[in-house]
Amino acid sequence: MNDHQTKKAGGKRLGAGRKSGSGVYQEATTVMRVPVSQKAALSQQLSRYARQQQQRKQLDSPHAFTQLEHPIQAIALPLYQSKVPAGFPSPADDHVELRLDPTTYLIDQADSTFFVTIQGESMIEVGLMPGDKAVVDRGKSAVIGDIVLAMIDGEFTIKTLAKQADGTPKLMPANASGRYAPLLIQPPMQFEVWGVVIGSFRRFR
């Protein structure tokens, strides 16, 4: 057959049809056998993976997690308890009550600590604003009332850990507006406490 002539009859036509890599994963797929109880969870993982692949094409993925820089050079700066005495001390004065280094103040165990950027306004009542860096310690075990970084069905969230009447956990927002509902953990949900939020820090300017 000639391939440079216009053909009326149907047949093979190079370049036509759906493009390779146009699926959600942007790559070839295959099938594999999985236990039925895990299929839902795996599908969730894979759809998240697919989203990431698609976002990667467009923008840099949102930076949420940060880890501590290796070399910590503690610089202790003066802390003033602003009881507001007459005549504020200059930083060189001896009115300094305490010298403080933010890193050592914020972090107990560096190897189990990382940072998360706060996304929404659900914890605004405890002073966690969007853009704040939350200090998360994975080594601490969470107790009721702690602010925790939890994963529910593959999505991360920072909430206050509470307990329902039946004993199952509950994640409480700290926002009086009512725009954020408590998250009740129910049996089919995947739930895991990733770490305890032991502190936070931010830049204003």
Next chain:
Amino acid sequence: MNDHQTKKAGGKRLGAGRKSGSGVYQEATTVMRVPVSQKAALSQQLSRYARQQQQRKQLDSPHAFTQLEHPIQAIALPLYQSKVPAGFPSPADDHVELRLDPTTYLIDQADSTFFVTIQGESMIEVGLMPGDKAVVDRGKSAVIGDIVLAMIDGEFTIKTLAKQADGTPKLMPANASGRYAPLLIQPPMQFEVWGVVIGSFRRFR
């Protein structure tokens, strides 16, 4: 056909053959389509899951066969236990930003920076809670809109710097309750901006 007689010829025989649930997952399986690049990582996850399920059965072995637990728990217990080379199971891996040190993040010029403990709730709307440590840089010149540490008639306060209609400065609280009034700076008052609040940090626990 009678089912209580010995048969010579082959055919259906109830109770014979491999037992259901005798696979590595101890439950039924199904097939699902996955991206080829993730198949190896997923297989690793699933073999770990299978090992887990088998260990679980050993713990239950006293009751052995009386009752099989419903596979609800299998769903509730996530696959995200440890990291796989591909980094797939942990959504955290894809969010790892550059490493960060709170001190260097919070402080530009150490020799002109000090900390002040927040006292009241006048700046609660910008996320400054009582007990928070405000990072004050004396070396920066304040512009309208900055959060500043100011001294008014010998008293220190932290407010947002604004400007009145006539051009004189004004210190605005950030608290919607109305319990804190704007501080209007009038000619006879002593007023000085001591530094700009460029950041803050706190401990929750």
Next chain:
DNA sequence: TTTATGATTTTTGTTACAATAATCAAATGA
């Protein structure tokens, strides 16, 4: 009593298939 053999049934990895989706080219219409 213990071991071996064969039939039967489930598991498990892969292939096959059909419905859907995406893409291009040609045809159609403004």
Next chain:
DNA sequence: TCATTTGATTATTGTAACAAAAATCATAAA
């Protein structure tokens, strides 16, 4: 001329089907 529609073509994707392997039981053999 340019935009829209239509039809053909090709890839994706979920599921069914298949075959080899593994496990189990009943029976035969040692």
